[in-house]
Amino acid sequence: MGKYSNKNKKRKDNRNGGNRHNSNRHNSNKNDSRDNRNGPPRVKEMRSDRMVAYYTYQNVFGHGTKVSKEEDRKSFLEASCRPLNASFRITKLATPEFKEQFTARMQEILGSDGQITITYDTPSGKAVRKLKPPQPIPFIENGWMLDVDRSTIRKNKGLKSFFEFLMVASDSGLITRQETVSMVPPVALSIEPHHLVLDTCAAPGSKTCQILENVSLGSGWVMANDVNVSRAHMLVHQCKRINSPSLVVVTHAGQEMPMPKTFRNDGEGNEGWADRVLCDVPCTGDGTMRKNAGIFRKWSVNQQNNIHKIQLDIALRGVRQCKVGGLVVYSTCSMSPMENEAVVAQIIRETGYAVEVEECRELSEKGFSCRGGMTTWKVMDDRDATRRHFGEVIEDKPRFKKGGWDHQERQVKAGDDDGGESRPAKKAKVEGQEGDKEDPCGETKAAEEAKREPKNGKMSEDGTYIIPVYDDSPEKWSSESMIADCNKEGLWEFKTHSDVPSHLTASIPKGLFPPTPAEASRMGLEKCMRIMPQDMDTGGFFVTESSGGGGQKDSKQHNPNQEIIPLSPALTSSLVDFYGLSGAPLSCFFARTHTAKGIMYLHPSVLSHLASDDRGQYKLVHSGVQVFEKNSKNLSLVPYRIHQDGVRYAAPYMNKRKIQLSNRDYCTLVRAGIERKENQLRTCMLEEATRKELQGVRSRMEGEMRWDPRDVLEEEWFGRDRTKDKEGKGKGEEEEKEEKGKEEDEEDTKA
Numbered sequence: 180m181g182k183y184s185n186k187n188k189k190r191k192d193n194r195n196g197g198n199r200h201n202s203n204r205h206n207s208n209k210n211d212s213r214d215n216r217n218g219p220p221r222v223k224e225m226r227s228d229r230m231v232a233y234y235t236y237q238n239v240f241g242h243g244t245k246v247s248k249e250e251d252r253k254s255f256l257e258a259s260c261r262p263l264n265a266s267f268r269i270t271k272l273a274t275p276e277f278k279e280q281f282t283a284r285m286q287e288i289l290g291s292d293g294q295i296t297i298t299y300d301t302p303s304g305k306a307v308r309k310l311k312p313p314q315p316i317p318f319i320e321n322g323w324m325l326d327v328d329r330s331t332i333r334k335n336k337g338l339k340s341f342f343e344f345l346m347v348a349s350d351s352g353l354i355t356r357q358e359t360v361s362m363v364p365p366v367a368l369s370i371e372p373h374h375l376v377l378d379t380c381a382a383p384g385s386k387t388c389q390i391l392e393n394v395s396l397g398s399g400w401v402m403a404n405d406v407n408v409s410r411a412h413m414l415v416h417q418c419k420r421i422n423s424p425s426l427v428v429v430t431h432a433g434q435e436m437p438m439p440k441t442f443r444n445d446g447e448g449n450e451g452w453a454d455r456v457l458c459d460v461p462c463t464g465d466g467t468m469r470k471n472a473g474i475f476r477k478w479s480v481n482q483q484n485n486i487h488k489i490q491l492d493i494a495l496r497g498v499r500q501c502k503v504g505g506l507v508v509y510s511t512c513s514m515s516p517m518e519n520e521a522v523v524a525q526i527i528r529e530t531g532y533a534v535e536v537e538e539c540r541e542l543s544e545k546g547f548s549c550r551g552g553m554t555t556w557k558v559m560d561d562r563d564a565t566r567r568h569f570g571e572v573i574e575d576k577p578r579f580k581k582g583g584w585d586h587q588e589r590q591v592k593a594g595d596d597d598g599g600e601s602r603p604a605k606k607a608k609v610e611g612q613e614g615d616k617e618d619p620c621g622e623t624k625a626a627e628e629a630k631r632e633p634k635n636g637k638m639s640e641d642g643t644y645i646i647p648v649y650d651d652s653p654e655k656w657s658s659e660s661m662i663a664d665c666n667k668e669g670l671w672e673f674k675t676h677s678d679v680p681s682h683l684t685a686s687i688p689k690g691l692f693p694p695t696p697a698e699a700s701r702m703g704l705e706k707c708m709r710i711m712p713q714d715m716d717t718g719g720f721f722v723t724e725s726s727g728g729g730g731q732k733d734s735k736q737h738n739p740n741q742e743i744i745p746l747s748p749a750l751t752s753s754l755v756d757f758y759g760l761s762g763a764p765l766s767c768f769f770a771r772t773h774t775a776k777g778i779m780y781l782h783p784s785v786l787s788h789l790a791s792d793d794r795g796q797y798k799l800v801h802s803g804v805q806v807f808e809k810n811s812k813n814l815s816l817v818p819y820r821i822h823q824d825g826v827r828y829a830a831p832y833m834n835k836r837k838i839q840l841s842n843r844d845y846c847t848l849v850r851a852g853i854e855r856k857e858n859q860l861r862t863c864m865l866e867e868a869t870r871k872e873l874q875g876v877r878s879r880m881e882g883e884m885r886w887d888p889r890d891v892l893e894e895e896w897f898g899r900d901r902t903k904d905k906e907g908k909g910k911g912e913e914e915e916k917e918e919k920g921k922e923e924d925e926e927d928t929k930a
């Protein structure tokens with residue numbers, strides 16, 4: 180009881196704005212968490228005074244909405260502290276029947292209003308809430324939003340069957356669990372089936388999948404890139420659910436994406452190759468605070484300033500790859516103008532206004548609610564970050580004097596980072612400036628660390644979190660007061676670029692500053708789309724659609740790393756003979772290694788694009804869909820067998836080794852497979868009834884093919900009679916049984 184009272188007291192303090200700078204705050208949260216094992220649930224405050232002071236002074240609250248800035252800030256704080264509701268899309272590739280059945284089943288499980296209740300923690304113990312039915316997302320085709328967050332779906336017993344149902348549908352590739360705002364950029368790209376699309380920062384790949392669904396049914400294709408090789412493999416894994424030959428995955432720094440010769444800017448042409456380019460760039464991610472509660476604590480202005488340059492370079496390279504007249508979408512999950520409007524403004528400047536911000540009608544016509552972009556903002560520096568890094572500053576006067584840096588004030592005294600010795604600070608090593616410059620994981624360190632914080636998904640909206648309250652009196656909204664609040668949090672403004680001390684000009688370049696009124700009137704930044712958490716009950720997000728392309732010189736080259744190996748004529752003709760392939764696009768079949776373990780199929784126009792890469796610049800991570808697989812087992816009957824991933828690209832051309840299974844027989848095979856897997860059995864150990872059914876299927880298959888698949892295949896490929904072989908070696912009964920079991924295993928796998 181005592182512990183609980185303390186927490187209540189703390190809550191009260193916080194509500195009154197007390198204890199803001201308590202350095203033990205995070206430790207006490209840890210204790211809360213420990214106490215929670217036996218006592219009442221933990222109460223945690225979601226608060227970043229620095230972040231609120233910064234966005235208040237940036238005029239983010241009240242911008243682009245009819246609501247007053249006070250109300251807007253309140254609803255922002257209220258929404259930010261609530262766990263993010265889960266959402267998903269039924270993919271474009273799903274049949275209308277599936278969509279119908281899926282929706283009906285989902286509604287059956289979740290029921291109408293109030294059928295399912297969930298239990299959650301409040302400061303006074305457990306409480307129960309009725310779940311509202313899932314709602315369609317009006318601006319996303321087949322998009323659905325649930326009335327519960329992901330973590331609760333996973334953990335709540337009442338939602339177990341729904342969770343399992345979702346997982347099965349998701350594993351089958353027919354639905355994609357994806358955050359609502361993350362579905363927006365692919366829609367803004369207005370992709371048509373014939374489009375060639377470049378996704379510059381693609382991992383883990385939810386947007387790539389969405390794009391791929393749109394081009395997979397046409398002649399278009401997607402090049403998905405990510406600088407981080409292991410994340411690029413995650414992307415391959417994610418996209419495997421779609422199994423499309425229209426995807427190629429490469430790994431490059433987005434700002435150095437190679438440009439094949441045909442499209443190179445050699446002074447004559449200025450054309451790019453992509454119809455659509457998505458630059459969903461790495462960012463500080465403060466819009467994801469509803470998923471990553473730690474964002475509140477780790478939030479930093481310097482991270483935003485530092486990441487601006489890389490975002491700009493990736494976007495400029497994306498623009499260069501885009502055909503003139505194509506569309507480039509730039510997006511982040513950050514709310515900061517430094518990572519958003521400032522990048523867009525600089526793209527426009529650097530391309531000599533060749534790029535124009537477009538209005539995205541497709542979204543606005545479908546009830547999509549967002550705010551326009553900002554046309555002006557404040558450039559600030561987190562002075563506390565410098566102090567935190569070096570230890571206490573001896574002379575605690577304003578250090579950034581107009582026109583320069585006061586060297587006297589760079590003396591620091593003993594601090595954690597300095598080994599206890601007083602010495603001059605290391606040059607320009609300010610938090611986030613070096614180490615955080617390019618984070619291979621796609622997020623700044625703060626965003627990464629924030630993920631390790633407790634998720635707010637565990638909490639409910641009804642009081643478990645304390646929503647921070649700020650003084651809303653008119654004088655608190657005056658410029659002076661807002662600046663004072665920022666300064667108190669260590670944030671200092673640079674009015675112009677000439678105020679920036681020389682050691683900070685790398686992280687605070689001229690391009691970070693807002694446009695002049697004349698520039699702003701030409702830039703159209705108000706057509707950018709700012710999504711605040713309170714607008715549509717989502718995360719925070721920023722999207723800009725712009726037209727135009729070209730405008731940048733081609734630069735660096737990469738080492739050749741080709742992985743596309745044409746098949747030998749002998750291998751091709753044996754495949755053609757064996758499977759009776761007729762009319763198949765054989766030139767699109769290739770291997771990735773010289774041992775040709777897998778035979779892949781890639782869309783012809785992707786192949787021709789890669790062929791135009793005369794210098795072998797593309798570093799390929801993945802290309803095409805596997806159609807055949809080398810059969811390496813001892814008892815192999817078929818040197819190359821059909822691979823499940825690419826069966827639909829080979830089957831239409833096969834005139835041999837193909838039979839039509841009845842639905843009943845198909846179900847028998849699947850059921851036997853499940854039974855075998857669940858009980859970890861071999862086929863010969865299955866229930867008698869199942870074995871009999873399987874025998875029936877086998878004889879019907881053999882009847883349809885008019886030969887025993889095993890004997891004929893073995894004779895064809897190995898020129899020997901299997902029965903004689905067995906007799907000749909005089910195998911024992913046990914050995915034969917074992918072998919038969921293995922063969923049956925293989926047969927089942929093939930089926």
Ligand SMILES: C[S@@+](CC[C@H](N)C(=O)[O-])C[C@H]1O[C@@H](n2cnc3c(N)ncnc32)[C@H](O)[C@@H]1O
Binds near residue numbers: 384407461493621
């Ligand atoms: C915001 S995430 C992209 C999310 C992705 N578009 C999706 O929908 O799943 C940013 C990605 O950019 C990658 N990245 C970071 N720096 C990069 C760079 N210089 N060039 C290309 N990709 C980069 C990161 O590895 C990360 O996967």
